Amino acid sequence: MTTTDGAPPTQPVPVIVDEPRIIDDGPRRRPRFTREGLTDMVSAFLTGAAGAGIVRTALGWHGYLGTGIWWYIIFLVAYYLLQRDGASTEVGLDRVVTVVIWSAGVLVVAVLAWMLIFLVVRGAPRLSPGFFTHDMSKTGPLDPGGGVRAAIVGSAEQVGLATVVVVPLAILTAVYLHELKGRWSTLVRFAVNALAGVPSIVAGLIVYTVWVVGGHGPSGAAGSAALAILMLPFVTRSAEEVLRTVPDPLREASLALGSPQWRVVVQVVLPTALAGLTTSAILGVALGIGETAPLILTTSYSNATVTNPFHGPQSSLAYFVYTYVLEPSKTQNQRGYSALLVLVILVLVLFVLARYIGGRSRRKLRRSR
Amino acid sequence: MTGVFQSVAVADEQPFSPRSVPTRADRAFRVVSTTAAMISLLIVVLTLVFLVDKSRPAYRQSGVIGFFTKSTWVPGSGKFGVLGLAENTMLISLVALCVGVPMSIGMAVFINEYAPNRVRQVITSAIDLLAALPSLLFGIWGKVALEGSITKMAAWLNGHLSVLPFLRLVSGHAAKGVLTGSTFQAGIVVGIMIIPLVTSVSRDVMAQVPREQCEGALALGGTRWGMVRDVILPFGRSGIVGGVLLGMGRALGETIAIYLIVSEVVAVNTHVLTTGSGSIASWIVTNFDGTSPLGRAGLIAAGLTLFLITFFVNVVAQFVVKRTGRFS
Numbered sequence: 001m002t003t004t005d006g007a008p009p010t011q012p013v014p015v016i017v018d019e020p021r022i023i024d025d026g027p028r029r030r031p032r033f034t035r036e037g038l039t040d041m042v043s044a045f046l047t048g049a050a051g052a053g054i055v056r057t058a059l060g061w062h063g064y065l066g067t068g069i070w071w072y073i074i075f076l077v078a079y080y081l082l083q084r085d086g087a088s089t090e091v092g093l094d095r096v097v098t099v100v101i102w103s104a105g106v107l108v109v110a111v112l113a114w115m116l117i118f119l120v121v122r123g124a125p126r127l128s129p130g131f132f133t134h135d136m137s138k139t140g141p142l143d144p145g146g147g148v149r150a151a152i153v154g155s156a157e158q159v160g161l162a163t164v165v166v167v168p169l170a171i172l173t174a175v176y177l178h179e180l181k182g183r184w185s186t187l188v189r190f191a192v193n194a195l196a197g198v199p200s201i202v203a204g205l206i207v208y209t210v211w212v213v214g215g216h217g218p219s220g221a222a223g224s225a226a227l228a229i230l231m232l233p234f235v236t237r238s239a240e241e242v243l244r245t246v247p248d249p250l251r252e253a254s255l256a257l258g259s260p261q262w263r264v265v266v267q268v269v270l271p272t273a274l275a276g277l278t279t280s281a282i283l284g285v286a287l288g289i290g291e292t293a294p295l296i297l298t299t300s301y302s303n304a305t306v307t308n309p310f311h312g313p314q315s316s317l318a319y320f321v322y323t324y325v326l327e328p329s330k331t332q333n334q335r336g337y338s339a340l341l342v343l344v345i346l347v348l349v350l351f352v353l354a355r356y357i358g359g360r361s362r363r364k365l366r367r368s369r
Numbered sequence: 370m371t372g373v374f375q376s377v378a379v380a381d382e383q384p385f386s387p388r389s390v391p392t393r394a395d396r397a398f399r400v401v402s403t404t405a406a407m408i409s410l411l412i413v414v415l416t417l418v419f420l421v422d423k424s425r426p427a428y429r430q431s432g433v434i435g436f437f438t439k440s441t442w443v444p445g446s447g448k449f450g451v452l453g454l455a456e457n458t459m460l461i462s463l464v465a466l467c468v469g470v471p472m473s474i475g476m477a478v479f480i481n482e483y484a485p486n487r488v489r490q491v492i493t494s495a496i497d498l499l500a501a502l503p504s505l506l507f508g509i510w511g512k513v514a515l516e517g518s519i520t521k522m523a524a525w526l527n528g529h530l531s532v533l534p535f536l537r538l539v540s541g542h543a544a545k546g547v548l549t550g551s552t553f554q555a556g557i558v559v560g561i562m563i564i565p566l567v568t569s570v571s572r573d574v575m576a577q578v579p580r581e582q583c584e585g586a587l588a589l590g591g592t593r594w595g596m597v598r599d600v601i602l603p604f605g606r607s608g609i610v611g612g613v614l615l616g617m618g619r620a621l622g623e624t625i626a627i628y629l630i631v632s633e634v635v636a637v638n639t640h641v642l643t644t645g646s647g648s649i650a651s652w653i654v655t656n657f658d659g660t661s662p663l664g665r666a667g668l669i670a671a672g673l674t675l676f677l678i679t680f681f682v683n684v685v686a687q688f689v690v691k692r693t694g695r696f697s
Binding site: 065066069090091093094097098100101102104105107108109111112114115118119122168169172173175176177179180182184185187188190191192193194195196197198199200201202205206208209210213229232233236260261262265283286287289290291292293296297318321322325326336337340343344347348350351355 | 392394395397398399401402403404405406407408409410412413415416419420423471472475476478479483484488491492494495496497498499501502503504505506507509510512513514518521522525528561564591592593594595597615618621622623624625628629650653654657665668669672675676679680682683684687
């Protein structure tokens with residue numbers, strides 16, 4: 001006896017089914033890219049080219065951008081129509097969206113590559129060892145030569161000072177938020193988030209108002225204060241995220257062994273999270289080193305190398321770039337580009353370092369679970 | 370029966386709680402980390418207090434209502450009005466959102482659903498890197514490298530869509546000089562700058578969609594886009610809206626990129642393709658040097674305005690994101 005679909009017997013009747021045919025391979029994934037799909041894509045591409053070309057000649061366009069945009073639009077429409085005829089509306093839509101999303105991904109990577117190549121082409125020719133060992137105190141603005149020594153010293157001191165203040169503060173705040181879960185957590189978290197939303201210029205403005213105009217004048221330390229205001233919420237938030245990844249059983253085990261909470265935090269939680277915390281600190285430094293707007297208001301600028309961050313105007317990489325990069329003369333704006341290249345390389349190094357440490361710790365945590 | 374209950378009640382002791390008796394060291398530890406936490410709180414409060422206090426001369430000169438309804442900036446006689454600046458700031462953010470939001474949502478969907486493993490790593494690295502690059506680079510690239518394309522793109526938009534009033538040029542046809550340093554140019558660059566933030570928030574939200582629902586949609590014969598459209602996007606909608614608002618907060622406060630790109634004007638300019646734009650933040654950078662105490666008060670008042678706008682946007686954004694889940 002066989003059963004038919006849709007009409008189940010009202011009573012449980014013993015059913016004898018045909019010997020089940022053994023399917024020897026598992027569920028098979030349909031290939032995403034068939035030969036027909038490829039043909040469709042190529043013909044849609046050609047249709048787009050033809051369509052855009054015709055419109056271009058008919059209307060007498062000169063630019064390539066408009067033609068390109070029309071090419072892409074016609075390509076999408078043609079591809080959609082071909083796919084719809086091959087399968088269904090839904091499938092056609094799916095394919096077109098897939099193409100659009102992939103092209104968006106390519107676009108983002110292309111923009112990034114464009115920016116980096118642009119910078120290297122402009123900035124690399126002037127980079128030389130001398131660029132790092134000279135400052136601008138003996139070089140006139142239009143003379144060749146000179147370099148970023150003052151700026152590097154300034155940046156290192158300002159960001160270093162800010163980091164020394166921010167990292168302990170941020171980690172303690174994160175501990176308060178996630179380990180102690182104190183009474184004020186909600187309010188503090190709100191404040192940290194609000195601080196994260198403060199525009200960098202406002203951070204600069206507040207230090208400028210309170211400190212610089214308040215009679216102390218511009219200095220590297222004032223810049224550090226503004227940078228610290230910006231870095232604090234960033235590092236706090238990522239540190240809290242890191243603490244969240246520490247498995248709770250670790251805490252419970254050490255509490256069960258009778259250790260007080262501070263020892264749990266200091267000897268168990270923080271060492272476990274060390275790599276993650278380092279990553280967030282490094283990313284905080286990368287953030288601080290690229291900030292410009294608050295420094296313009298707080299540190300002012302100096303051609304000579306200033307080693308004391310607490311007294312008088314001090315240069316920094318970001319300020320150096322800001323000073324030179326828009327100047328009309330080529331010697332000057334090239335100097336700006338080169339300094340920007342140095343800055344971006346620094347950021348890239350920090351970025352790769354953070355990824356490396358972060359990735360290693362994530363692997364370790366996963367293994368420990 | 371009652372006897373049994375009584376005996377249970379006697380046997381039921383309070384569980385020993387190690388946290389209820391903090392040692393002295395524990396208490397010190399709590400004090401230290403609480404103090405640290407309070408400092409963030411203090412900074413926010415102090416920022417607000419100082420900005421309000423130091424900006425009072427400007428309000429006194431131009432009147433609070435006048436300050437928000439006029440578009441002038443004459444520090445000498447104390448005539449201040451941020452209407453034009455605030456409007457241009459908003460417009461740049463809006464253009465940035467038009468560019469950045471579709472890209473970000475696309476990227477989030479691409480990373481979470483479409484990209485094969487290798488590609489996913491490339492894209493996430495690229496986006497993280499985009500977040501780490503200094504805004505100086507965005508600014509100078511947007512001004513120098515993008516200038517030609519922007520002119521063409523603006524001419525194209527103006528040629529095709531000049532029906533829309535904000536895409537019209539103020540005077541006549543597209544000439545080269547007229548189309549640079551515009552809201553449009555700044556908006557596109559800022560739009561690229563907010564992609565990492567909006568993408569990461571949207572990704573986090575989209576990753577929380579119960580996997581069974583996605584698989585159910587696919588098992589019912591839905592296409593991948595069908596699943597994204599009918600399951601993932603509706604589920605993550607409010608989170609995405611929150612992410613967009615956070616991106617807007619970032620765009621509103623962007624300073625140096627806008628400073629490098631636009632030619633600053635104080636007046637209201639709704640023609641986004643024509644030259645002349647600006648933001649409160651870049652206006653502060655342009656004008657703070659060597660200004661009189663009164664002019665300084667005016668700039669601080671403008672900064673306060675910016676602070677309040679971004680604060681409001683961020684608070685709303687965090688509220689919206691938090692409702693959808695983890696992003697506290």
